Structures are given as C-alpha cells and as structure tokens.
Amino acid sequence: MITQNPIIGRARKRIGGIYARTLYGKNVLQSCPPPTKGHQTQGQVAVCSAFGLLSKMSNQVTASLLNFIYYAAPIGRSRRAQWCKDLGTGMVRDSQGWIFDPSLIEILGGNPKVAETAFSLVPTSTRFEISVSSLSAVGNADTNQVPCLILVCPSKKICIDLLPYTTLSDGTLTVEPISTTLLNEECFIFPLWRVNMGTHANPIWVYGSYQKNS
Numbered sequence: 001m002i003t004q005n006p007i008i009g010r011a012r013k014r015i016g017g018i019y020a021r022t023l024y025g026k027n028v029l030q031s032c033p034p035p036t037k038g039h040q041t042q043g044q045v046a047v048c049s050a051f052g053l054l055s056k057m058s059n060q061v062t063a064s065l066l067n068f069i070y071y072a073a074p075i076g077r078s079r080r081a082q083w084c085k086d087l088g089t090g091m092v093r094d095s096q097g098w099i100f101d102p103s104l105i106e107i108l109g110g111n112p113k114v115a116e117t118a119f120s121l122v123p124t125s126t127r128f129e130i131s132v133s134s135l136s137a138v139g140n141a142d143t144n145q146v147p148c149l150i151l152v153c154p155s156k157k158i159c160i161d162l163l164p165y166t167t168l169s170d171g172t173l174t175v176e177p178i179s180t181t182l183l184n185e186e187c188f189i190f191p192l193w194r195v196n197m198g199t200h201a202n203p204i205w206v207y208g209s210y211q212k213n214s
Contacts, residue, residue, distance in 0.1 A: 050091055050098035057152070057159035058084035065148070065161055070110035071197055071206045082110065087152075087159065102152040102188035106212045114141035114193040114208030122186055127176035130189070132168070141193035141208055144168075148192040148207040149175065155185050162189075 018029050058080060061069075066079040074082040090105040091098050103118060117136035121128065137143050149162040158181070167174050190210045198204030 050100070053100060053157060054084050054088050054091070056157055058087055060159050061150075061161055065163070065207075068206045069108075069148070069192065069209075071204070072110060074110060083108075090152075100154050102154055105152075105188075105190070105210070107209060108150060108190050109192055109207065109209030111197065111206050111208045112195050113139050113211045114147075114195050115191045115210045116213035118210070118212075119189040119191065120186060121189065122184060123178060123182050124184065126178050126180060126183070127174070128178070130173045130175070132171045132173060135173075135189075135191045136213075137191070137193055139208065140195050142195065143193060145194045145205075146173070147194060149173070150190040150192060150210075151178075151182075152188045152190070153182055153185050154188075156181055158182070 018031060020029055061083060063080065066083055070079045070082060073079065077085070086108050087105065089107060090100055090102050092101055092104055093099075103120070105118070115136045116138055119130065119135055121130075132143050135147075141147075146163070146166050146168045149166055150159065151162055152159045162175050162178075165175050165178065192207040192210060194205050195208040196203045197206055
C-alpha cells in the first residue's frame with residue numbers, strides 16, 4: 001500500500017487480495033475479484049448486459065446538466081452513478097434475464113418532486129408538440145418555464161435531454177428537430193420542471209425530480 005499524503009492518509013494500490021483507494025473522501029479497502037475461469041454463466045452475461053445498457057444510457061446526459069438535476073451531491077456516489085442507479089429502477093428480471101421498461105422507473109433526480117407521470121409517444125416526424133396540461137406537474141413546479149424533458153427510447157438504447165430542442169409558447173411545448181432514429185419508436189418522456197430551491201429574493205433554479213405516482 002502506498003500513502004500519497006500522510007496528512008489526509010490517501011492510499012492506493014493493493015496488498016495481496018486487498019485494494020486500497022480513496023472514494024468520495026473516504027479511504028476504503030476492497031477485495032480484488034477472483035480471476036474468471038472458463039465462460040460466464042447465462043446469468044452473469046445477463047447482468048453484464050443489463051449494466052452495460054444502463055451505463056450507456058446514463059452517459060448520454062451531460063455532467064453539467066446532472067449538476068442541476070442533483071443540486072446536492074448524492075452521498076457516497078457521484079451524480080453520474082446516482083443517475084445510473086435511478087435509471088436502473090426500470091430494470092426488471094424475467095425468465096430470459098433482464099429487460100428495461102421505462103414505465104417502471106421510480107425516480108429520476110434528487111431535487112424536490114415536480115412530476116409523477118411519464119408521457120409516452122411514438123414520433124412520426126422530427127417535430128412534435130406536447131400540451132403542458134397533459135404533463136404531470138406537482139409541488140412547486142414552474143410550468144411557465146421550459147422543463148428538462150428526458151427522453152428514453154428503450155428499443156434504441158437512448159436516454160437524452162431535449163432541452164436544446166424545446167420551446168414553450170401558449171401552454172404548448174414544441175420539440176424539434178429530433179433524430180430520425182427515434183421515428184416510429186416508442187419513447188417515454190419524463191418532464192423535470194424547473195423549481196426554485198432558494199428564496200423569492202435569491203432564487204436558485206434547478207430541475208426537480210420525477211417520482212412515480214404509486
């Protein structure tokens with residue numbers, strides 16, 4: 001084990017089957033995984049595939065946006081890891097392995113709740129409109145500002161924000177242009193409305209969380 005700084009006690013590298021590192025400000029000891037012998041089991045392949053899907057989708061949202069979706073840093077993990085974990089609530093196991101169903105997602109984001117119902121659609125053109133009244137808005141959601149629309153398309157393994165393509169006028173959200181890849185594919189939209197976490201005099205505008213209505 002190598003101590004990089006005797007004051008903070010930061011350590012790295014490994015001793016035997018133990019690996020030491022500093023994670024989110026805490027020194028941790030982790031056991032090294034045993035070497036894999038032979039081929040992976042069907043269950044292991046399914047788990048790796050599910051994790052790979054979640055990782056791929058979670059990486060499609062920028063780090064700067066995640067700072068507004070998780071205003072307070074999650075405890076014990078990065079914002080990216082928390083986003084991946086939240087998306088993972090849509091994973092369900094069946095007889096064939098794991099499948100991703102966005103309609104099962106329980107939560108997205110770490111700020112106050114602003115939405116509780118996902119909106120589904122099948123785009124037939126690169127432009128579509130959504131009435132604000134058709135989207136769930138609860139709590140202190142500000143429906144007079146453009147929300148962060150998170151679009152999830154499981155068939156194409158896509159999870160993106162539509163902020164750069166969204167405008168709001170007369171109670172209608174217009175999204176254009178979207179990729180032709182999404183045409184005729186089932187998509188789920190999670191409206192993360194803006195919410196003020198500060199005061200009226202000193203507002204702090206962030207994007208609230210989606211929490212499924214149980």
